[in-house]
Amino acid sequence: MRVTLVFALALFAAGCARREPVLPVAAASPPATNGANLYAQHCLSCHMADGGGVPNLQPSLIDSLLAPGDPGALLALILRGSAGQPAPNPEYQNVMPGFGFLSDAEIAALATHLRKNFGHAAPPVSPADVAAARAQPPSG
């Protein structure tokens, strides 16, 4: 019954202003809604390129039950960060900030990327799902 909380995905900052591209980004779709780009910009720093996380600091997305699970719980974590969670997993020491500053479309693309990669094959998340999650009162 132990649930590995994914705290999250990441941190990071808008990579569009970078002077030199150091991230292996997938080039196809427009950056704002490309899940792989968003992952590289905001999540990879802590959760690593392979999603494996860092022992004791940031959880693995590969082992995560939250990423492919209930979209509401995943979106609450992305929007409000791990500090906004009712019961953060004490196994991981670093706190994930919220990513509510991203648009509904960006968060939907990012969440969908998490649900379809790192060994997962869960249904996608829509911008409407994100808007609904934003409207929920914080659970923490």
Added chain:
Amino acid sequence: MLPRFSQLLVALALLASPVAFAKPPSPDADNGGLTLPPGFRAFVVADDLGSLRQMAIAPNGDIYLKTLRGGIIGLRDADGDGRAETKVAFGSGGGTGIALRGDWLYHSTNDAVFRYRLTPGQLAPGGEHERIVRNLPSERSHAAKTIAFDGEGRLLVEVGTPTNALGNPDRAPGAKGLDYTGHLEKYGGFWRFDPDRPDQTQAEGTRFSTGHRHILTIAWNDVAGDFFTVMQGRDQLDVVAPQLYTSADNAELPGEEFHVLRKNSDLGWPSTYWDPQQKKRVFAPEYGGDRKKTPPPGRFQDPIFSFPAHWSPMQMAFYRGTQFPEKYRGGAFIAFHGSWNRAPLPQKGYQVAFVPFDPAGSPLGTWETFADNFAGTTVIASPRDARFRPNGLAVGPDGSLYVADSLKGRVWRIIYTGESASAKAN
């Protein structure tokens, strides 16, 4: 008559000691997986002990290791072959810090400091531990409490900040630094306590140093009469200020600062960091920094030198033995856990470094890699790719250097033989 009496004394001394120093143990053919300077060899003392944190070694060679989430492990090499045959486990509660002072074994959980009284000749303490400091702040991040004793035996305990750079929101793009004066009254410093008085609170201690983010690595240098330390520097400059830093910049900034630590030393966290490329202390982006702006001269203490960014120093010991060659005597060995915050560039620093000191107890201002290949791979894409990560480090009574791993729980002993492992074995 006298010679025979001396022989008897030697025999008695050998019997009383669990470690026979006379015959050097034979190293592992592959040095336990490590790479070492010419003339050094290594072997595995114990393996698969779990996630090991800091280490202390008693004058008789007994080894004590803190485990991250369990108790303390005691190891003894009863037959003198260098490998530990006797293992005891005691206590609980996890934690990081461990240090010996006379017959007392001090250790820390994330919110308190305790001590056990050791009985001469016995590996495990006979009774329960006594609490010396209680109710220390413990908020998940940087909650580990390193402990050390100064030349007068006074106890120092570090309280790190639970944040990265006291940003609002911390670690987030555009984070603004909060007022740190109040924060530093409780976090980001060493506090000094009476080592013998039970149940002290933080308020009953004296703040010794301030303005540091988190420190696990500290050792008293009895020649200099000073503490030396390496700070765990901040993360994620590129995340907080992408307009100023690329992830490649962040991979090399800031330096892990090596300092002499004295009463009232202020190391400049959270408003500044050390830029090793410019060799300057500059303001952090959370506090209006633009990579150039510097604080007034003398406002904060500059490091003596710095290690590469994000290497994460875990434990340090001065070398007072005579087994190793001259250049190592009086210098410092430091275990680095290795980075995570260089992604997407490869991770680095999974090693033990050596810092030479002059005979007067001053660092020469340089450092070198001593033991390496803990990770077992040359390109470390993620910390999960590492086979081992150095964490605990201590010098044994015969001058051997011991290193403990935080991933699987291997303990190595490094010895000087004058010979290197054969190319075949490597």
